[in-house]
Amino acid sequence: MANHTIAHDVYVPFLEKKGFLSWILTTDHKRIGILYLVSTSLFFLVAGIIALLMRFELLTPASDFVDPHTYNVLFTLHGSIMVFFFIVPGLAASFGNFLIPLMIGARDVAFPKLNIASYWIYLLGTAILLMALLKPADTGWTFYTPYSATTNTDVVLMTFGVFVLGFSSILTGLNFIVTTHKMRAPGMTWHRLPLFIWASYATSVLQLLATPVVGITLLLLITERTLGVGFFDPAKGGDPILFQNFFWFYSHPAVYIMIIPAMGVISEIIPVFSRKPIFGYKAIAYSSLGIAAISFLVWAHHMFTSGISETAATIFSFLTFLVAIPTAIKVFNWTATLYKGSIHLHSAMLYALGFIFLFTIGGLTGVFLGALAADIHLHDTYFVVAHMHYVMIGGTVMGFFGALHFWYPKWFGKMFNETVAKIAWFFIFVGFNVTFFPQFFLGIQGMPRRYASYPAEFESLMSLSTYGSWILGFGILIMVINLISGLINGPKAPENPYNSLSLEWQIPSPPPHENFEEIPHVTDWSYGYGKKKELEV
Amino acid sequence: MAEAGIDQSHDHHMDPATEYSSSKLGMWLFLGTEILLFGGLFAAYAIFHARYPEMFYEQHLELNRTMGAINTCVLIFSSLTMAMGVSAIKWGKQKTAAILILITIICGLTFGVVKYFEYSAKFSHHIYPDTSIFFSLYFLMTGLHMIHVFIGLGILAVVFVLTLKGKFNAKYNTPIEMGGLYWHLVDLIWIYLFPLLYLIG
Amino acid sequence: MASHSHSDKHEHITSYKTYLIVWAALMVLTVITVYVSYVDFGTMNVVIAMAVASIKAALVALFFMHLKFEDSITWVFALFPLGLLFLLITMTFVDTFTRVVVP
Numbered sequence: 001m002a003n004h005t006i007a008h009d010v011y012v013p014f015l016e017k018k019g020f021l022s023w024i025l026t027t028d029h030k031r032i033g034i035l036y037l038v039s040t041s042l043f044f045l046v047a048g049i050i051a052l053l054m055r056f057e058l059l060t061p062a063s064d065f066v067d068p069h070t071y072n073v074l075f076t077l078h079g080s081i082m083v084f085f086f087i088v089p090g091l092a093a094s095f096g097n098f099l100i101p102l103m104i105g106a107r108d109v110a111f112p113k114l115n116i117a118s119y120w121i122y123l124l125g126t127a128i129l130l131m132a133l134l135k136p137a138d139t140g141w142t143f144y145t146p147y148s149a150t151t152n153t154d155v156v157l158m159t160f161g162v163f164v165l166g167f168s169s170i171l172t173g174l175n176f177i178v179t180t181h182k183m184r185a186p187g188m189t190w191h192r193l194p195l196f197i198w199a200s201y202a203t204s205v206l207q208l209l210a211t212p213v214v215g216i217t218l219l220l221l222i223t224e225r226t227l228g229v230g231f232f233d234p235a236k237g238g239d240p241i242l243f244q245n246f247f248w249f250y251s252h253p254a255v256y257i258m259i260i261p262a263m264g265v266i267s268e269i270i271p272v273f274s275r276k277p278i279f280g281y282k283a284i285a286y287s288s289l290g291i292a293a294i295s296f297l298v299w300a301h302h303m304f305t306s307g308i309s310e311t312a313a314t315i316f317s318f319l320t321f322l323v324a325i326p327t328a329i330k331v332f333n334w335t336a337t338l339y340k341g342s343i344h345l346h347s348a349m350l351y352a353l354g355f356i357f358l359f360t361i362g363g364l365t366g367v368f369l370g371a372l373a374a375d376i377h378l379h380d381t382y383f384v385v386a387h388m389h390y391v392m393i394g395g396t397v398m399g400f401f402g403a404l405h406f407w408y409p410k411w412f413g414k415m416f417n418e419t420v421a422k423i424a425w426f427f428i429f430v431g432f433n434v435t436f437f438p439q440f441f442l443g444i445q446g447m448p449r450r451y452a453s454y455p456a457e458f459e460s461l462m463s464l465s466t467y468g469s470w471i472l473g474f475g476i477l478i479m480v481i482n483l484i485s486g487l488i489n490g491p492k493a494p495e496n497p498y499n500s501l502s503l504e505w506q507i508p509s510p511p512p513h514e515n516f517e518e519i520p521h522v523t524d525w526s527y528g529y530g531k532k533k534e535l536e537v
Numbered sequence: 538m539a540e541a542g543i544d545q546s547h548d549h550h551m552d553p554a555t556e557y558s559s560s561k562l563g564m565w566l567f568l569g570t571e572i573l574l575f576g577g578l579f580a581a582y583a584i585f586h587a588r589y590p591e592m593f594y595e596q597h598l599e600l601n602r603t604m605g606a607i608n609t610c611v612l613i614f615s616s617l618t619m620a621m622g623v624s625a626i627k628w629g630k631q632k633t634a635a636i637l638i639l640i641t642i643i644c645g646l647t648f649g650v651v652k653y654f655e656y657s658a659k660f661s662h663h664i665y666p667d668t669s670i671f672f673s674l675y676f677l678m679t680g681l682h683m684i685h686v687f688i689g690l691g692i693l694a695v696v697f698v699l700t701l702k703g704k705f706n707a708k709y710n711t712p713i714e715m716g717g718l719y720w721h722l723v724d725l726i727w728i729y730l731f732p733l734l735y736l737i738g
Numbered sequence: 739m740a741s742h743s744h745s746d747k748h749e750h751i752t753s754y755k756t757y758l759i760v761w762a763a764l765m766v767l768t769v770i771t772v773y774v775s776y777v778d779f780g781t782m783n784v785v786i787a788m789a790v791a792s793i794k795a796a797l798v799a800l801f802f803m804h805l806k807f808e809d810s811i812t813w814v815f816a817l818f819p820l821g822l823l824f825l826l827i828t829m830t831f832v833d834t835f836t837r838v839v840v841p
Contacts, residue, residue: 110551110559174566181811182559183551209822212570216577223677228667231581237670242584245830246577296822300833312833565812569819576823583827584834586784602772609768613794617761620752620802627751721803728794736775738783 013413013510027112028513030411033098035119040094043085043126044397048476050078055435055469058462063453071452072138079141080133080158084165085126087396088254091261092207093122093172095403096200098411100176102504102511103194105185105520110178114171122168129161140450142251145232145243149224156225159218166211166218169257173207176200185503187522194502194526195284199264202288206253206260206295214250217243241307248299256295259359259391260288262399263330266352269406270334272500273349274341277527280333287326294323301370305379313372320370327363331356342530346498347421351402354429358394362387365440380450383443389436401428404483409493413510416486424482427475434468502526557711564715568722571685575726578678582733585670596671597737599664601655605735608651609727615644616724619693619717626700629707635700638693638713641720645690652683675734682726689723692716750807760801767794 014030023031054074057065066074097115101108109115137158139148148155180201184193221243223229230236232243271278278284300308300316334356343349365387369375378384409415438461447458454462493509503520504511551559586593622637659665659672666676696716699705705713771790779786800806805816 111563170570174563174570177566178559178563181562182555208566208570209573209819212573213577213826216574219681220577220581220677223666223673227665227673229673229677230667230670231585231673236667237585237589239584239834241833242581242830245833246580246826249826296825300829307837308833309836309838311836312829315829315832561808562812562815565808565815569815572819573822576819576826579823580827580830584830587831587835606768606772610765613761613764613768613798616798616802617757620757621754624751624754624757627749718803721798724802725795725798728798729788729791732771732775732787732791736771736787738775738778738787 011508011512013508014513015413015510025116027108027116029097029101029108029112029115030511032115032119033094033096034411036089036097036122037094039123039126040086040090043081044090045476045480047078047081047086048473050074050081052469052473054078055466057452058454059466060463061454061456061459066452068452069138072140072450073136075450076137076140077133080129080137082392083141083254084129084162087258087392088169089122089165089172090258091265091396091400091403092176092200092203092257093118093168095196095265095407096172096176096203096261098407099196099504100179100200101183102507102515103197103502103526104180104183105188105503105516105522106179106183107515107519109175110182111175115175118168118171118175121164121171125161125163125165125168127161128164129158132158132161142247143221144247145221145224145240148221149232156222159221163215163218166215169207170211173204173211176204177208180204185520185522187520189522191282191285192522192525193285195267195278195281195288196261196264198285199260199267199288202292203257203260206257206292210250210253210257210296213246214254217246217250220246241303244303244306245300245308248302249296252299252302253292253295255391256291258396259399260291262355262396262403263288265399265403265406266334266355267330268502269348269352269402270337271527271529272406272498273344273346273352274338275344275529276337276341277529278333279336279339280329281525281527283329284333287329290326290329291323294319294326298323298370301375304372304375317370317372317375321367324363324367331360331363345422346405347418347425348402348406350422350425350429351398351405354425355395355398355402358390358398358432362390362392362394365390378443380448381443382439382447382449385449386436386439386443389439393432393436401425401479406498407504408483408486409497410504410509410511412487413493413508414486414490415493415497416482416490420478420482424475424479427471427478429475431468431471431473431475435465435472436468438462438465438468500526501528553709560711560715561718564718568718571722571726575678575681578674578681579729579733582674582678585674586733586737589670592669593671594737596669597675597734599659599662600675600735601658602735604651604655605731608648609731611644611647611651612724612727615641615648616721618644619720623710623714623717626705626710626713627707631700631703631705634705634710634713635697638697638700638716642690642693642697645686645693645720645723648686649683649690652679678730678734682723682730685723685726689716689720692719750804752801752804756801760797764794764797767797 014028023035026032026035053066054071057063057071057074059065063071097109100106132154135154135157137153137155139151139153139155139158143155143159148159180193180197220229220231224232230238232238232240234240267278267284298316298320300312301320304313304317365383369378369384369387405416405421442458442461442465445458447454447462495508496505498505503516503522503526506520507516618637618640622634622641625637626634656676659676664672666673666680693716696712700713767790771787774786774790775783799816805812
């Protein structure tokens with residue numbers, strides 16, 4: 001079969017074709033990535049504004065901005081939108097979609113039609129869940145029984161929305177796994193794959209296999225409310241903690257769905273801006289799989305104070321420490337990559353470096369929480385809130401912003417203002433730490449989470465945290481304005497502005513519809529920086 | 538692990554061999570998710586059976602073992618005909634394949650009819666999903682299973698019509714095989730449901 | 739009917755005879771499991787029932803679903819969910835049944 005070559009003068013960037021239908025009916029993975037990117041980013045900003053409202057209430061001890069019930073609704077909205085609309089699909093579906101075929105040397109994913117179907121299912125799920133959340137919903141994003149089985153808010157609609165979203169997650173994971181197995185270019189062996197692909201693969205396995213369990217949990221909750229089934233109802237012989245066991249069996253791996261792609265992004269950015277090969281390629285690659293595997297073993301560390309047995313708690317506490325090992329392996333290898341590298345502090349690199357520092361704090365504080373004795377004191381306090389935001393913002397969002405800045409020229413064919421980007425990063429970094437670092441101390445001092453009002457002794461740290469949220473919000477605002485204005489009137493992007501070696505940088509910016517003129521024949525990994533060996537394409 | 542030798546020159550079409558093996562892997566991955574979906578119910582069953590062994594023994598006597606056994610045999614037989622149908626089309630025998638798929642569908646419908654009688658009998662004895670934990674499990678497990686039987690029948694109906702239209706042959710028969718895999722999963726789950734619900738010793 | 743390869747990808751096509759033998763085995767096992775349920779083996783009843791069901795399931799998977807002839811990646815994704823299921827059931831069991839019930 002003859003390879004047909006596309007002559008350069010008929011290069012048509014994939015963004016060329018206009019019109020609503022060309023977007024909503026697309027099967028091009030690059031466009032589907034943009035659909036997810038825009039949707040998840042919008043929801044991120046909405047949920048972020050809700051967080052600002054929450055923090056505004058917490059400026060003063062009294063519940064004077066909103067009443068406690070409204071506050072319950074706010075944190076339910078914030079958590080649900082962030083978790084289900086943004087952070088679980090976010091990096092994986094947007095950057096995964098854009099990058100996976102490009103990085104492995106394919107023209108698209110294995111099942112392009114299933115890919116766009118996944119997006120429609122995502123939209124449907126967000127519509128249903130949003131309807132339920134606005135009715136309003138007040139169960140928190142974790143909708144524990146017995147409250148969720150008995151409250152008057154529309155839990156059935158809410159859980160059904162999450163169920164639909166779960167389908168989208170499963171199908172995307174399925175698509176990416178098959179793509180990675182079956183569609184690598186000739187010569188692209190597993191050990192030549194970019195580390196982002198290893199990370200996406202591990203994430204996809206989690207999406208595929210963990211999500212069905214929360215699916216059945218949600219169905220069971222619906223039957224509790226509609227058919228009077230009593231699995232979680234002690235009066236009927238059931239056990240409310242059974243709900244938590246099932247819920248966290250998914251939701252703990254879910255947090256690794258959130259972080260592993262971001263780790264993959266860091267593994268891509270650091271070598272480029274250190275001009276050095278990644279240190280410990282295989283260790284990083286297999287640690288992604290290791291984290292995914294171990295993530296299935298630790299779920300009940302979310303339940304230490306719920307009434308589980310001491311035996312179970314001890315086992316889960318021990319297992320929780322294990323996940324620190326592959327995580328630490330990554331941090332050591334990234335740091336070793338930086339060592340004696342030629343560091344370029346591009347904005348993407350600033351986000352990557354910020355990630356390493358902030359995620360380390362988040363991860364270490366996770367170990368504190370994993371220690372059973374400490375967790376008895378810290379559970380459901382602001383310590384947990386701080387920990388989770390250090391890993392989710394300091395980790396995932398830093399990775400997300402870093403990915404945005406790194407692949408922006410490739411994806412959109414434009415350049416943003418680098419100076420403004422650095423300024424935005426500075427406000428984000430400072431603002432984030434001012435917001436969340438005090439919360440560790442608040443938690444140790446006993447301030448509970450999900451409370452609208454609090455004792456006066458906590459006011460100084462709480463208000464400091466609120467001021468931090470304004471700095472963080474300001475930084476994000478600058479970043480968003482900068483990135484959007486780059487799209488509108490930024491200069492045209494070259495093919496390879498950072499002299500990167502992976503396949504996506506060897507084609508025009510933005511890529512043509514079919515990605516590659518000819519499918520490349522790969523002969524080496526993509527981290528040969530500083531060694532005068534270029535990837536043969 | 539074999540690397541892909543793909544000709545991707547033409548839009549998103551993969552070469553037939555890659556498309557076939559991708560579809561097969563994709564279907565097995567999807568079946569894995571179905572196992573985990575039912576898994577929650579199996580886990581609930583395990584917990585509650587261990588907790589209330591007498592309730593499970595006594596209440597399961599209300600179930601009709603004969604009907605359960607008939608359904609088991611019907612499903613196993615339908616798996617046989619489905620598997621034979623896949624081999625038939627791979628030998629190019631379109632008519633034989635169509636007949637075998639049709640028999641599979643008829644078996645599936647039979648299963649549904651038997652279940653209808655079972656459920657009706659329960660309801661007429663005022664036994665409902667909220668009657669007890671055992672019956673919750675009975676209705677939810679067999680109910681979710683029944684939903685999957687219907688989905689499977691839908692898939693097989695489409696596959697049957699396409700087979701009649703001559704869309705499949707020895708070279709290309711992926712949808713039949715994929716529909717078959719899904720159908721076998723339905724059988725697999727019932728193989729566990731039958732003893733757990735109907736044959737508590 | 740002897741099984742014979744067809745397309746260039748050395749595809750294995752199972753014969754009707756093999757399928758009928760597997761089906762016969764499944765029917766025998768079904769009869770066994772029904773019979774055993776009428777005999778009181780105590781707690782072993784569940785164990786035997788699950789063992790027999792697993793043999794039946796294995797036969798369906800290996801032969802009807804062709805798993806015997808599939809590649810290692812398919813095996814991994816066929817077995818890994820079972821492992822996860824085992825994990826979910828076991829650990830939930832450990833939690834539920836090692837709780838100290840305060841009277």
